[in-house]
Amino acid sequence: MVLIIIYKILFAIATYLFGAFPTGYIIYRLKKGGDIRTEGSGNVGGTNVTRTVGITAGIITIIADILKGFIPILVLYFIFPDDLILLAVAAIAAVLGHDYPVYLRFRGGKGISTSFGIIVGLCSLPFIGIENALWLRILPIFLIIFTWLIVFAISRIVSLSSLAAAVATPLSYYFTKFPLPVVIAAICLFILTFIAHRDNIKRLIKGEEKKLKGKGA
DSSP, rough: OOOHHHHHHHHHHHHHHHHTTTHHHHHHHHHHHHHHSSTTTTTTTTTHHHHHTTTTHHHHHHHHHHHHHHHHHHHHHHTTTTTTHHHHHHHHHHHHHHSSOOGGGGOOOSSHHHHHHHHHHOOOOOOOTTOOOOHHHHHHHHHHHHHHHHHHHHHHHHHHHHHHHHHEEEHHHHHHTTTHHHHHHHHHHHHHHHHHHHHHHHHHHHTTTOOOOOOOO
């Protein structure tokens, strides 16, 4: 029993360290040299990589950051399929790793792509004892994407779209009858998103937030 608890703690730590892998920082350094945190918004996520390096580099960053959330959820499910609390902890740990990476002195991204990877992972799992139809299980993915796309199509502001999608995340899980630990994890992702976007929120209120303009491939 004690050994299993130790394994679970180690898995949560490993999930944080995996989520902390600084994809955008490394891609920027390989492409242009220097530190991406001194350019653009100072963020290591896909949006800032797109602005400072180009669309191709931005897409690579986003995909890699999505996998940082998706892979731990799937691995954990196959190791501890009935431990929903650990699943929720791992989801939060992955985003904390991305937002506050130990490798970069805790100055990271804003967790949107990693959160989306977690969302896709959670919607892919047939939870033990929960009889959700497949369409109901994957519905949150489409609701969250739809929310992001609608807000972005209207505003062309990535941060506003991400905040709207963050609000939709716990609501989507709640109304599609996911287990309580998953809903709580989604609420935590929503909170972490707003914390990471606090400067963006200030600029949105002042009407100073920039719209996304790609820099080419």
